[in-house]
Amino acid sequence: MADDERARTWRDRLRHWFDRRRGWPLTLAGVLVTVVLVAHAQVPNAVGNLGSLLETFLPWLGLTVPVLLALALWRRAGYAVVAALLPAAVWLNLFGALLVDKSSGPGDFTVLTHNVAAANDDPQGTVRMLTGSGAQIVALEELSAAAAPGYAAGLAQKFPYHAVEGTVGLWSTYPIDGVTVVDIKMGWTRAFRAEVTTPKGPLAVYVAHLPSVRVKFDSGFTAGRRDVSAQALGDAIEHEPLRKVLLLGDLNGTMNDRSLAPITSQMRSAQGAAGDGFGFSWPASFPMARIDQILSKGGLIPTDSRTLPADASDHLAVAATYRY
Structure with a gap:
């Protein structure tokens, strides 16, 4: 296959993956989870203490990432893949340090x-x-x-x-x-x-x-x-x-x-x-x-x-x- 044909093939594949119409609900879901993780403190407690309820189980929002990513890859939806990685980055920023053993030896x-x-x-x-x-x-x-x-x-x-x-x-x-x-x-x-x-x-x-x-x-x-x-x-x-x-x-x-x-x-x-x-x-x-x-x-x-x-x-x- 000629180089120009290979280039066209890759361009077609990328165009297919990044068609805005593909997987747009997954893209929206990824953005929404990201917003909730970033702005959880802004979720009001005025109605049913929703903010406190969210913050009690906040780490569990990380489980949405592999689900969104798997569905995005299955749909071959490039924007949805990117949108699934956004909450992953925010989650790691919030909770990544907890995954590391921070013990420092004996105490008193x-x-x-x-x-x-x-x-x-x-x-x-x-x-x-x-x-x-x-x-x-x-x-x-x-x-x-x-x-x-x-x-x-x-x-x-x-x-x-x-x-x-x-x-x-x-x-x-x-x-x-x-x-x-x-x-x-x-x-x-x-x-x-x-x-x-x-x-x-x-x-x-x-x-x-x-x-x-x-x-x-x-x-x-x-x-x-x-x-x-x-x-x-x-x-x-x-x-x-x-x-x-x-x-x-x-x-x-x-x-x-x-x-x-x-x-x-x-x-x-x-x-x-x-x-x-x-x-x-x-x-x-x-x-x-x-x-x-x-x-x-x-x-x-x-x-x-x-x-x-x-x-x-x-x-x-x-x-x-x-x-x-």
Whole structure:
């Protein structure tokens, strides 16, 4: 085949691939996903807290990329291929760093938080998991009145110091003092502050279980009570007199959720700084979001962050190691 014939063939193929009429719905879909990823913070919460709902599951938008790309290649639609690569680039910019292992070796102590679930039918198994975790500080949420004494007895030998307020508790190998309830505007106790004296110095440790959120067809993402509690907890942490502060708990929200900004704007995520992957913690059967958080401020350096194997709870326990 002559060179000019080959050139015409390639031009015809390119013209065919980049015919604007080919795969235009796929092109539009790729552009739309890109816009949502770039401007997710602009999606309003006024109707059904749609913005917070989107931000809770934002990383999962990345699954649209291989679907759009495969369909674009099948349709031989060049513009659709380009449009499918746009959200891929934005997604990598937003979340690519989470895919790299950022752990940096041993630290001074390990902390763990776990929503043990009121319906947990194997608390002894959970106790074994907690005592074998290697953690020195353990926060538990959703402690029922019936189950709390069993956890206290089962953890006593490994963690000689503990405090329980309402449905949240703290166990430690280090002394605990200065326990005060934090009012997160719920009407009952689901948060408190304690001072833990480590061998390297004191820590202010906040344990919290923010209100649950629901997705309902008639009202959308019902997160109003959670948002009020987040503001109250953020205010308490902002006025904490100790410099080094940890927050351990089930926040019923992710670091991407703008409604948790009163907390996340002043604290650092252990998973984001020292984890490997997204560290999704809920639901345990098929984790889709990290709503259980370990956050810090005041110069504490996370060196590792991880989730633990599933127990009888509907949440996975999450742990982090810190250098004081």
